[in-house]
Amino acid sequence: MKIGIVLYPTFGGSGVVATELGKSLAKKGHKVHFITYSQPVRLGSFRENVSYHEVAVSDYPLFEYQPYETVLASKMVDVVKHEGLDILHVHYAIPHASAAFMAKMILKSQGITIPFVTTLHGTDITLVGRDPSFEPVITFCLNESDAVTAVSQSLKEDTYKHFSTTRHIDVIPNFIKVPGDFETLDRSRRACYASEDEFILCHVSNFRKVKRVEDVLYVFQKVNAVKPSRLLLVGDGPERYKLEELCRELDLCDRVKFLGKVMETQHVLQISDVFLLPSKTESFGLAALEAMAVGVPVISSNTGGIPEVNLHGFSGFLSNVGDVDDMAKNTLEILKDQASLLRFRKQAQDRARGFDIDSVVKQYEEVYTSLLEMV
Numbered sequence: 001m002k003i004g005i006v007l008y009p010t011f012g013g014s015g016v017v018a019t020e021l022g023k024s025l026a027k028k029g030h031k032v033h034f035i036t037y038s039q040p041v042r043l044g045s046f047r048e049n050v051s052y053h054e055v056a057v058s059d060y061p062l063f064e065y066q067p068y069e070t071v072l073a074s075k076m077v078d079v080v081k082h083e084g085l086d087i088l089h090v091h092y093a094i095p096h097a098s099a100a101f102m103a104k105m106i107l108k109s110q111g112i113t114i115p116f117v118t119t120l121h122g123t124d125i126t127l128v129g130r131d132p133s134f135e136p137v138i139t140f141c142l143n144e145s146d147a148v149t150a151v152s153q154s155l156k157e158d159t160y161k162h163f164s165t166t167r168h169i170d171v172i173p174n175f176i177k178v179p180g181d182f183e184t185l186d187r188s189r190r191a192c193y194a195s196e197d198e199f200i201l202c203h204v205s206n207f208r209k210v211k212r213v214e215d216v217l218y219v220f221q222k223v224n225a226v227k228p229s230r231l232l233l234v235g236d237g238p239e240r241y242k243l244e245e246l247c248r249e250l251d252l253c254d255r256v257k258f259l260g261k262v263m264e265t266q267h268v269l270q271i272s273d274v275f276l277l278p279s280k281t282e283s284f285g286l287a288a289l290e291a292m293a294v295g296v297p298v299i300s301s302n303t304g305g306i307p308e309v310n311l312h313g314f315s316g317f318l319s320n321v322g323d324v325d326d327m328a329k330n331t332l333e334i335l336k337d338q339a340s341l342l343r344f345r346k347q348a349q350d351r352a353r354g355f356d357i358d359s360v361v362k363q364y365e366e367v368y369t370s371l372l373e374m375v
Contacts, residue, residue, distance in 0.1 A: 001030045001031070001086045001087065001368060001372070002030070002031040002033070002083060002084055002085045002086045002087075003022070003025060003030055003031065003032050003033065003085065003086065003087055003088075003089060003368065004033045004035055004076065004079055004080065004083075004085045004087070004088045004089065005018055005021070005022045005032060005033065005034050005035065005089050005090075005091070006035045006036065006072070006076065006088065006089070006090040006091065006096045006099070006100065007019065007034065007036050007040065007090075007091045007092070007096070008036065008091070008092055009034075009036045009037065009038045009039060009040040009041060009043075010041060012206065013121060013122070013174070013284070013286040013287075014091045014092045014119075014121035014122075014124075015040060015041070015042070015091070016042050016286065017091070017119075017121070017151070017174050017175070017286065018040070018089075018091040018119075019034070019040040019041075019042040019043055020042060020175070020177075020357065021089075021175075021361060021364065022034055022043075022050065023042075023043070023047065023050065024357055024358075024361045025361060025364075025365075026047060026048065026049035026050045027049075028361070028365075029049065030049065031049050031051075031083075032049060032050050032051070033050075033051045033052075033053060033079055033083055033085065034050070034051070034052045034053065035053045035055065035072070035075055035076060035079055036052075036054075036055060037054065037055045037056070037057070037068070038054065039052055039054075040052075041263065042263075051083070053075060053078075053079050055068070055071055055072050055075045056071070057071050068095065069095040069098060069099050069102075070099075070102075072095065072096070072099040073099040073100075073102040073103045073106070074103075076088060076099060076100065076103035077103045077106050077107055080103065080107055080112065080114055081107070081110075081112065085114060086114070086368075086372055087114065087115055087116070087117065087368050087371060087372065088100050088103070088104075088114060088115070088116040088117070089116070089117045089119065089364075089368075090116060090117070090118050090119070091119045091121060092119075092120075092121055092124045093118060093120060093124040093125065093138050093141060093142070094124055094134060094137075094138065096118070097116075097118045097138070097141035097142070097145060098137055098140075098141050100116040100118070100141075100145075101116070101140075101141055101144050101145075103116075104116060113375055114375075115146035115147070115371040115372070115374075115375060116145060116146055117145065117146065117147045117148070117149065117364075117367060117368070117371070118141065118142065118145040118147070118148050118149070119148075119149045119150070119151070119172075120148065120149070120150045120151070120155055120159060120169075120283075121151055121155075121283065121284075122151070122155060122282070122283030122284065122304075123210075123283075124138070125138075125150075125155060125158055125159050125162065125163075125283070135162075135163065138163060139163045139164055139165055142159070142163060142165040142167050143165055143166060143167050145167060146371050147170065147367050147370075147371055148165075148167050148168070148169045148170070149169065149170045149171070149172045149364075149367065150169050150170075150171055150172075150283075151171075151172070151173055151174050151283060151284040151305065152171065152173060152283055152284045152304070152305030152308050153171050153305070153308060154283060154304045154305040154308065155283040155284070155304070155305060156169045156171050158283075170363075170367060172360060172363045172364060172367075173284065173308070173309075173355055173360060174284045174286045174289060174355065174360075175289075175355050175356065175357040175359075175360035175361070176289050176290060176292075176293045176352055176355050176356070176357060177293070177356070177357045178293045178349065178352050178353050178356060179266075179293065179294060181295075181349075182270070182294055182295025182296075182345055182346075182349050183295075185270045185294060185295070186270070187270060187271050189267065189271055190271035193230055193232060193257060193271065194229075194230040197228065198228045198229055198230055199223075199227055199228070199229040199230070199273045199274070199335055200229065200230050200231075200232060200271060200272045200273050200274075201219075201220055201223065201229055201230070201231045201232070201272065201273065201274050201275075201276055201331070202231070202232045202233075202234065202268060202269060202272035202274070202275050202276070202291070202296070203216045203231070203232075203233050203234065203235075203275070203276045203277070204234040204235055204262075204265050204268070204269070204275075204287045204290075204291075205234075205235045205237070205277075205279075205287060206235055206236070206237040207235055207236055207237025207238060207239040207240045207243070208237050208238060208239060209238070209239060209280075210279055210280045210281060211237075211239070211278075211279050211280075212278045212279055212280055212301075212321070212322070213233075213239050213240075213243050214239075214242065214243060214246055215276075215278035215322065215324050215327070216231070216233070216243075216276045216278060217231075217243065217246050217247060217250060217252065217256070218324040218328075219276055219278065219299070219324050219327045219328045219331065220252065220255075220256070220276070221250055221252060222324065222325070222328035223328050223331045223332060223335070224252070224255060226332055227332065227335050229255070230255055230256075230257065231252075231255060231256045231257070232257050232259060232268055232272065233256065233257065233258050233259060234259050234260075234261075234262050234265055234268050235260070235261060235262075236260050236261050240258070244258065265287075265290060266290065266293075266294055269290060269291050269294050269296055270294040270295075270296075272291070272296050273296065273334075273335065273341060274296065274297055274298075274299055274316075274331050274334055274335065275287070275288060275291035275292075275296045275297070275298045275299070275316075276298075276299050276300075276327070276331075277298060277299070277300040277301070277306070277310075278299075278300065278301050278319075278321070278322075278324070278327060279300070279301055279303065279304075279306070279321075280301070280303065280321055281303045281304045282300075282301075282303065282304045282305060282306050283304050283305050284304075284305040284306075284308070284309065285300065285304075285305060285306040285309045285310065288300055288306065288309055288310050288316075289309050289352055289355055291348070292309075292310070292315055292316075292348040292349060292351055292352040293349065293352040294349070295345040295346065295348055295349040296345065296348060297315060297316040297334050297341075297344035297345060297347070297348045298310045298315060298316035298317075298348065299316055299317055299319070299327050299330055299331050299334075300316065300317075300318055300319070301318070301319060301320065301321045301322075302318035302319060302320060302321075303321055306318070309351075309355070310351075311351055314347050314351060315344070315347055315348040315350075315351040315352075316330075316334070316344065316348060317330035317331075317333070317334075
């Protein structure tokens with residue numbers, strides 16, 4: 001198949017998943033065309049069966065806000081026509097689904113029929129989509145999509161709760177490529193951040209309010225008081241300055257390392273012992289899955305789609321949002337001795353194998369095939 005993938009090319013979960021999906025499809029022999037405003041950060045170098053089409057918006061002084069959605073739709077029309085695409089797969093509802101609908105109608109007027117799949121990733125439904133100014137457009141685009149998928153059962157339920165859509169939604173979870181046994185992974189860099197008798201806790205996010213990054217520090221403070229530890233913070237965003245201030249207030253800065261944005265987070269995760277994810281809400285929890293894939297148990301809140309990923313008492317523990325005392329207690333339960341830590345590490349990776357990329361990609365292929373059979 002020739003597949004056009006429309007995405008946000010940044011570090012966000014939707015962009016990462018869309019990029020990895022495209023790369024996996026290309027490995028299986030499909031022709032994949034990424035369509036977005038800059039090269040996806042996870043795309044890497046030249047690879048077989050992959051093309052990138054840049055959406056370039058000219059800076060016209062007439063427009064206060066540049067018409068990206070319109071230019072995107074035009075680019076989609078161009079790529080479909082000249083590359084002979086069979087299907088479009090858009091990730092994140094705004095503005096990709098509406099642009100895909102516009103492109104589909106333009107192509108239909110020219111005698112070309114092409115279906116499009118919309119994948120919902122979370123904040124396009126739970127945050128942005130609930131803004132009244134976006135709701136009518138999202139509802140319309142959901143109903144006009146030829147297929148809709150959501151990354152968790154929780155997100156599917158939220159979509160039906162907040163939007164008047166009659167469209168069937170398939171739940172296809174996010175995925176991961178699980179490396180070899182976690183005990184064989186290179187942990188030599190660990191010595192750069194902690195001594196042999198210290199534990200490493202880790203958090204990866206975009207540092208938005210919904211991530212409750214201050215809770216990460218409070219949990220770490222409680223754990224470090226019992227078990228000498230270090231905290232690695234990966235990412236950046238609007239809450240970082242507040243977090244740095246809190247770090248100074250709690251007198252923890254000598255034990256906390258802000259690493260900023262890291263392209264390959266696996267290198268940080270695989271030297272960690274516990275991953276902290278105290279978010280107010282997560283539609284899936286891809287960061288938790290990435291940690292589990294390299295054998296890092298997860299301490300998380302029990303909200304949204306996280307319980308579909310992190311199994312309480314097996315791959316880690318779940319706590320109520322904001323309950324930093326319980327999160328700290330659960331972390332110490334994992335770290336109480338080496339036998340406990342080893343058991344949770346193994347179980348975390350075993351759980352991650354249930355989200356292996358090969359089985360999940362097959363589900364997307366089945367959606368594509370069913371739509372093309374109807375054309």
